[in-house]
Amino acid sequence: MRVAGLAAHKSVERLCQQVSEFQPDWAIIGCDSVSVPSSAVGRRTRWYQGFDPLEALIRDSQISTVVCAMVGAAGLPATWAAVDAGKRVALANKESLVVAGSLIMKRAAETGACLIPVDSEHSAVFQCLQSGRRDQMRRVILTASGGPFRGWTRQQMLSVTPEMALKHPTWSMGPKITVDSATMMNKALEIIEARWLFNLRPEEIAVTIHPQSLIHSLVEFADGSVISQFSPPDMRLPIQYALLFPDRLPGPARQTDWTQRHTLELIPPDLDAFPALRLGFEAAEKGGTCGAALNAANEIAVERFLAGNLSFPSITHIVQDILNHHKFDAQPSMSQLFAIDRWAREEASRWKL
Ligand code: MG
DSSP states (O other), rough: OOOOOOSSSHHHHHHHHHHHHOOSSEEEEEEETTTTGGGGGGGGSSEEEHHHHHHHHHHHHHEEEEEEEEESGGHHHHHHHHHHTEEEEEEOOOHHHHHHHHHHHHHHHHHTEEEESSHHHHHHHHGGGGGSSSSGGEEEEEOOOTTTEEEEEEEEGGGGOOHTTOSSSOOOHHHHHHHHHTHHHHHHHHHHHHHHHHTTTGGGGGEOOOOOEEEEEEEEETTTTTEEEESSTTHHHHHHHHTTTTTOOOOOOOOTTTOOOOOOOOOOOTTTTHHHHHHHHHHHHHHHTHHHHHHHHHHHHHHHHHHHOOOOHHHHHHHHHHHSOOOOOOOOOHHHHHHHHHHHHHHHOOOOO
């Protein structure tokens, strides 16, 4: 396996480090206002800027696998290009499916693109599904750590600051997904992601709080047998699985220490304290434009919360309001989804308590 190309939006320093480590054929900066450092030019790697060269390279016939690991709906155009070109797509960008799941899955079926989830819960479901036929599956159970405010009441959550929300008990992740995890909007996004990825009805999806983050999700089959995927929390495992499926090889991910005692708790979620979960089920049920509206509203609400001009519970209030008031369409086109996305962002920016 060889890294053919690497792309980043603005993180030039990180990209340069990775380019010097992996020596890819090409590297791309997505953002037009960030320049390529002169020290990076002239070496083995060719540098490009903007989305058009990125799309051309994603579609290049020599590329077999595309890893989509952007944050937010901004990842959708690149995911679409990879699916449209029939690639194997290792998908870490859950928002692509949340926003445009129906279109992406339909196109993947047409082009033969193989979508393998990197999101740890969905990787777990994908792995569990290997032990039975799809038509023998009764339900998918997504695990959630519960985030830093597990067990808190709505009242207590009024006082949550960005600093508090950014301290996740078991996973070290970027700021956006860490806040999503604290509101449990991340699980709402994952309910919608699972709905499209595995073609599930909402009643075939359940959520359980599992504070130890050792079981990454479960699948219940028709005979009542429940298969789970268990491993220490370490994203290197689902990334490796998506790249090497169906092979399993020794890798760098942390291993289970069987000399230690492990306690596994599985607790039903508190939907009153975390209303975001209900919104996830609602958007999964209605489908259409709901995912696009929910996701865009959430992206802006999280930005505003991190900037200090929104309370923690207001994140979910905004999302609920915008979801309820958006112009719903059950079978939207891609351009309609982008229009809903823009509209929801504007509304969420303006929204006042
Ligand atoms: Mg996840």
